Amino acid sequence: GRHEVWSWKTASRESLCLMWQKVKVQLMLSMSFLTAVFWYCRRLYSFLAQLLKRWSNYLQRKLIRNLSVLPEVDLLGYSAREWKGETKQAKQMREAYEELFRSCHIKYLRQVKRDNYSVVRAVLFQIFSQGIPFPSWMKDRDILKLPEKLLYSQGCNWIQQYSFGPERYTGPNAFGKLRKCMEALKTNWAEISATRDHEERGNMCNTLFSDESKEYKLYEAVKFIMLYEVVEAYEQIKSREEPVHNLFSLLFARDSSSDPLSFMMNHLNSIGDSICLDQVELFLLGYLLEVKIRVYRLHRFNTEEFQVNHPDEYRREWNEISLLTEDDHYYHIPLFRT
Numbered sequence: 001g002r003h004e005v006w007s008w009k010t011a012s013r014e015s016l017c018l019m020w021q022k023v024k025v026q027l028m029l030s031m032s033f034l035t036a037v038f039w040y041c042r043r044l045y046s047f048l049a050q051l052l053k054r055w056s057n058y059l060q061r062k063l064i065r066n067l068s069v070l071p072e073v074d075l076l077g078y079s080a081r082e083w084k085g086e087t088k089q090a091k092q093m094r095e096a097y098e099e100l101f102r103s104c105h106i107k108y109l110r111q112v113k114r115d116n117y118s119v120v121r122a123v124l125f126q127i128f129s130q131g132i133p134f135p136s137w138m139k140d141r142d143i144l145k146l147p148e149k150l151l152y153s154q155g156c157n158w159i160q161q162y163s164f165g166p167e168r169y170t171g172p173n174a175f176g177k178l179r180k181c182m183e184a185l186k187t188n189w190a191e192i193s194a195t196r197d198h199e200e201r202g203n204m205c206n207t208l209f210s211d212e213s214k215e216y217k218l219y220e221a222v223k224f225i226m227l228y229e230v231v232e233a234y235e236q237i238k239s240r241e242e243p244v245h246n247l248f249s250l251l252f253a254r255d256s257s258s259d260p261l262s263f264m265m266n267h268l269n270s271i272g273d274s275i276c277l278d279q280v281e282l283f284l285l286g287y288l289l290e291v292k293i294r295v296y297r298l299h300r301f302n303t304e305e306f307q308v309n310h311p312d313e314y315r316r317e318w319n320e321i322s323l324l325t326e327d328d329h330y331y332h333i334p335l336f337r338t
């Protein structure tokens with residue numbers, strides 16, 4: 001009987017040992033598998049994190065590269081980088097920037113892309129980013145119908161010679177292209193000005209002003225509105241129905257813009273392509289958009305023309321925006337901090 005008990009115990013122990021060996025092997029295999037999975041997942045996570053980081057950096061660089069209005073930078077830091085050296089011009093520019101910093105409370109600026117849309121871009125970007133609504137006359141009039149009215153109601157078939165900045169396009173399709181430009185201006189302006197959250201509005205502006213095809217339509221729409229209002233003023237002057245703003249008298253006094261057609265051919269058609277707005281046209285821009293444009297002209301430092309308003313006659317209820325220029329050609333956006 002004791003032999004049987006011993007045999008039973010021995011058999012049980014051997015069975016347990018054998019079972020443990022099998023379980024041990026399975027556990028070791030499972031642990032090895034889990035270790036391999038963990039290592040693989042860790043490597044995969046690391047790879048995906050690196051990939052995401054690189055993609056994010058790429059998108060950020062691409063966005064910044066495509067942005068036509070760059071993020072804000074320190075004013076005096078920008079001045080020190082841009083105007084090194086001890087030449088008379090460099091010293092005067094640094095002094096002008098220091099005056100802006102000290103007396104005008106301008107601490108930062110946003111650089112604007114240096115092309116021949118520079119001033120229109122700087123003005124529109126501020127109007128959109130500040131959420132400034134449509135000018136009063138635009139609320140009462142459908143701007144989408146302005147090309148049609150000019151072409152058919154007023155018989156200005158010469159608008160077929162209108163050029164779209166660097167895309168020097170003329171011909172019968174000018175009307176359709178102008179209509180699309182007006183639609184882009186109206187749609188984007190309405191959408192952005194209706195956005196109350198400042199950060200969200202800023203993101204919408206950054207997106208819009210990083211797409212050349214979209215932003216160029218806005219500028220061409222503004223140019224056409226300028227042309228339309230010049231035609232209207234010219235007709236009023238000829239018919240002597242009612243007085244017009246004195247800026248139109250200044251505009252028509254130029255040999256190169258004595259009438260709407262010459263204004264378009266000699267000035268508007270080249271804006272965005274080979275020339276920028278001049279001072280009279282900047283007056284007209286502020287007047288039409290109903291904003292007071294304060295311009296800090298650094299190359300006129302220590303003169304009465306260092307700070308000027310466009311137009312010089314404006315209504316109290318108009319919003320104010322500011323521009324900064326070193327040469328009356330390229331413009332940046334100054335930012336105030338108290």
